[in-house]
Amino acid sequence: APGFYYFSVRQQGSDSLRDLKGKERINYLINLGKDLIYKDPDKAGFAVENALETARILGLKEEEATALRLSGNVKYVKGAYPEALDSFQKSYLLYKELDDSTSQGRLLSNIGLIFKNLKQYPMALENYRKAFDIFLATNDSTSMSRLFNNLGVVYKNLESYDSARYYYLLSLKGKRQKNDEKGIASTLTNLGIVSFLENEYAAAENYFQQSIEIEEKLGNTEGIVRNLNNLAKIYFENERSEEAYRVAYRAYG
Numbered sequence: 394a395p396g397f398y399y400f401s402v403r404q405q406g407s408d409s410l411r412d413l414k415g416k417e418r419i420n421y422l423i424n425l426g427k428d429l430i431y432k433d434p435d436k437a438g439f440a441v442e443n444a445l446e447t448a449r450i451l452g453l454k455e456e457e458a459t460a461l462r463l464s465g466n467v468k469y470v471k472g473a474y475p476e477a478l479d480s481f482q483k484s485y486l487l488y489k490e491l492d493d494s495t496s497q498g499r500l501l502s503n504i505g506l507i508f509k510n511l512k513q514y515p516m517a518l519e520n521y522r523k524a525f526d527i528f529l530a531t532n533d534s535t536s537m538s539r540l541f542n543n544l545g546v547v548y549k550n551l552e553s554y555d556s557a558r559y560y561y562l563l564s565l566k567g568k569r570q571k572n573d574e575k576g577i578a579s580t581l582t583n584l585g586i587v588s589f590l591e592n593e594y595a596a597a598e599n600y601f602q603q604s605i606e607i608e609e610k611l612g613n614t615e616g617i618v619r620n621l622n623n624l625a626k627i628y629f630e631n632e633r634s635e636e637a638y639r640v641a642y643r644a645y646g
Contacts, residue, residue, distance in 0.1 A: 504520045
């Protein structure tokens with residue numbers, strides 16, 4: 394799943410939308426957008442834009458910032474990265490007006506993620522470092538461990554593998570402290586990929602095996618298959634054909 398942040402919005406039950414006014418209407422629409430973001434991004438976008446319009450008409454800055462942020466998330470899911478970036482930047486500026494440091498940090502992290510996907514790595518690093526300063530000041534350890542993982546991805550893409558490993562290990566430490574098993578599995582996979590790219594095959598194999606154990610416990614078939622494929626690459630690279638075919642069969646058999 395993408396590494397951006399949501400707001401938690403209270404469920405409005407079965408209230409009819411047309412009977413809702415002001416903040417209740419906005420919260421209902423935002424909640425609807427969150428529910429639909431992966432199922433039907435177009436409908437999610439329609440709900441969020443309605444929330445945004447209502448917030449602007451009523452002059453509700455905090456709700457406007459929330460709607461802009463979710464609008465960015467919807468556009469991100471649709472692959473519209475420049476448009477998502479615009480929404481995130483506008484949301485960030487509003488949170489700056491509202492003096493909401495936590496939300497500023499999370500928006501900067503989202504902005505960094507967009508620049509990473511656009512392969513504008515210096516801009517990604519600049520925004521991640523600004524986010525880091527805020528997470529450090531606000532003691533937001535959960536966001537910090539996610540940020541470290543994202544920094545690792547940037548440095549991996551820049552082929553700075555030592556830096557990538559450093560940040561992945563920091564992320565892994567934070568996720569273990571939070572007992573975030575899904576996050577742990579993902580970061581172990583990332584560590585395995587970096588080790589593979591540096592031809593450290595034994596280390597890579599160990600990381601992938603650890604990730605598989607967790608993904609099996611979580612019942613995450615996609616994660617299991619991804620790591621089995623990674624193991625197969627190691628085995629083929631090292632002419633361990635029998636093991637490669639065995640894990641490939643396990644993945645697809």
